Amino acid sequence: MKIAILGAGALGCAIGATLTEGGHETWLLDRSPVHVDAMRRDGLQVEDERGSRRIAVRAATHAGEVGVVDLVVVLVKSFQTDAAMRGALALVGPETRVLSLQNGLGHEDILAGIVGAERVLAGKTYVGGVLRGPGHIQSGVTGKATCIGELDGGLTPRVQAIARAFNDAGLLTTVSDNIKGTMWDKLLVNVATGALTGITRLTYGQLYDEPLLKATALAAVSEAIATAGAAGIRLSMTDPEQAWTLAAEGLSPAFKTSMLQSLEKGSITEIDFINGSVVRWGERLGVPTPVNATLVSCIKGIERAMADVQRKEATA
Numbered sequence: 001m002k003i004a005i006l007g008a009g010a011l012g013c014a015i016g017a018t019l020t021e022g023g024h025e026t027w028l029l030d031r032s033p034v035h036v037d038a039m040r041r042d043g044l045q046v047e048d049e050r051g052s053r054r055i056a057v058r059a060a061t062h063a064g065e066v067g068v069v070d071l072v073v074v075l076v077k078s079f080q081t082d083a084a085m086r087g088a089l090a091l092v093g094p095e096t097r098v099l100s101l102q103n104g105l106g107h108e109d110i111l112a113g114i115v116g117a118e119r120v121l122a123g124k125t126y127v128g129g130v131l132r133g134p135g136h137i138q139s140g141v142t143g144k145a146t147c148i149g150e151l152d153g154g155l156t157p158r159v160q161a162i163a164r165a166f167n168d169a170g171l172l173t174t175v176s177d178n179i180k181g182t183m184w185d186k187l188l189v190n191v192a193t194g195a196l197t198g199i200t201r202l203t204y205g206q207l208y209d210e211p212l213l214k215a216t217a218l219a220a221v222s223e224a225i226a227t228a229g230a231a232g233i234r235l236s237m238t239d240p241e242q243a244w245t246l247a248a249e250g251l252s253p254a255f256k257t258s259m260l261q262s263l264e265k266g267s268i269t270e271i272d273f274i275n276g277s278v279v280r281w282g283e284r285l286g287v288p289t290p291v292n293a294t295l296v297s298c299i300k301g302i303e304r305a306m307a308d309v310q311r312k313e314a315t316a
Contacts (some may be wrong), residue, residue, distance in 0.1 A: 003164045004029055004069045004091050006084055007076030008059065010034075010129030011258075015073065015101070015171065016022040022169020027066045028059045029088065037063050038135030043126050045136040055175060068093035071162060074100045074111065077262070078273035081110045092119070097158060101125045103258065104189050104273025105183060105281075108151060118240050121159055122179045123148035124186035127171070128251065130261070143250065145172050149179030181234040184224075188235075188243035190274045192217045193222045194259040195295035198269060199302065201260060205253025216291065217244055223289045224278045230285040259299070266306060269297040 001024045005016040008028035008281060019026040019291045029042075030036055036059045043054035055178040069091050078085040081102070092098070092115055099121040112120045124147055128140035150156055159175055163253055166173035176182045193204070196213055200206075207213055221240035228235055237243060248255075275292040282289035 001025070001160075003027070003071045003073060004063070004066055004088070006072055006074045006088055006091075007080070008039075009075065009077075010131040010137050010139075010261075011101075011125070011127060012073075012075040013044055013057075013137045014046075014127055014129035014141055015075070015125070015130070017137075018141050018171050018195055019141065019166070019169045020057050022165075024165065024169060027069070028057055028060065029061070029063060029066065031061060032134070035059075035134045036049045038133075040265055042135055046139050047132070047137070048139040049142055058094045063088040063090040066091060069096060071184050072096060072098045073141075074098060074102060074107065076102070077267075078102055078104050078270040079105060079268065081107050082114070085111055085114045089115075095254060097121055097162070099123055099162065101146065102270075102273075103186070103194075104270055104271055105187060105277040113278075117151070120150055120151065121146065121162070122151055122183060124182050126186075126189075128255070129258070133283055139293060140250070141171065145174065147174050147176050147179070147182045149176040149182065153177045153179065153191075155252075181236065184228045184233045185236050186215055187274065187277065188221050188224050188237065188240075189247045191220050191278060191292065192240075192243045193247045194257045194269075195220075195271060195275050195299050197257045198259040198263050198271075199295070199298045201263075203253060204248050204251050204255045204257075208248055208253075214244065218292045220275065220278075220295060221289070223282065223292050227281045227285060227289065227306065231281060232288050263302060265308070266310060268303050268307075269299055271296055271303075275299075277314070 004027045005012040008030035016028045044057045101123045127144045128297040131136040150183045163173045163175045218240040259269045275295045278292040279289045
């Protein structure tokens with residue numbers, strides 16, 4: 001299968017490396033020339049439970065270098081989805097499928113507006129990764145589940161074929177007839193830890209040592225569960241403790257959430273698509289979400305302060 005990973009950050013590289021080693025023609029597309037050049041020159045350095053190794057990967061900065069593919073896996077940051085997909089239309093042919101494995105909610109609607117709803121598949125992954133430098137990642141793939149599905153819940157041959165290809169490559173993948181519920185399940189996990197670690201700058205180990213922060217996390221997840229219920233979403237968990245436990249399962253105490261990693265790099269976060277999604281759905285359905293609204297406000301404040309510093313430095 002010819003696959004393009006649109007957004008070759010830590011997660012994109014972790015998945016792309018696995019698919020490459022599994023024998024698929026996998027292209028890592030990223031807008032960073034330094035990152036892409038490093039992968040082209042030296043291969044992708046991957047650190048995982050097997051040790052450290054370099055993998056010869058295909059990498060590009062422009063979709064035109066890749067051409068039409070069978071599958072586009074979208075892994076750019078949420079706020080980059082529209083621009084990234086519009087800039088990658090050279091990947092899309094008559095039979096191309098577009099699969100979002102991004103955090104949060106709402107990407108499928110954006111993608112459908114660009115390539116057509118009939119091409120779009122949804123999914124969530126618990127694979128993890130940390131970008132150590134250009135062409136260098138720490139990867140967490142083994143035992144980490146990925147779930148994909150049709151938006152209407154159909155168990156179609158095309159989605160089953162993708163799942164087989166992923167599994168054969170070593171990416172543990174299942175097909176769901178309730179992918180919207182699966183997406184909300186993953187949202188609960190992100191709601192539990194992302195904003196809190198971004199605000200406090202704590203690693204997972206530090207976060208899970210602080211009872212006051214756990215109470216806040218459980219309150220935020222409770223709001224999300226209530227909102228999902230009002231929306232008619234079928235969740236696999238009803239106890240906020242389940243999301244809290246699942247969020248840290250198998251991760252090192254030193255692990256940092258993607259939201260914290262974004263802030264440490266000076267980038268804006270995906271807060272609008274995570275806790276912000278809970279707030280928007282809550283407003284639409286009449287479900288109060290004060291804890292999530294507060295977390296969104298705090299992250300937005302941090303982003304504003306960060307932007308002000310960057311502007312001052314640019315004009316100094």
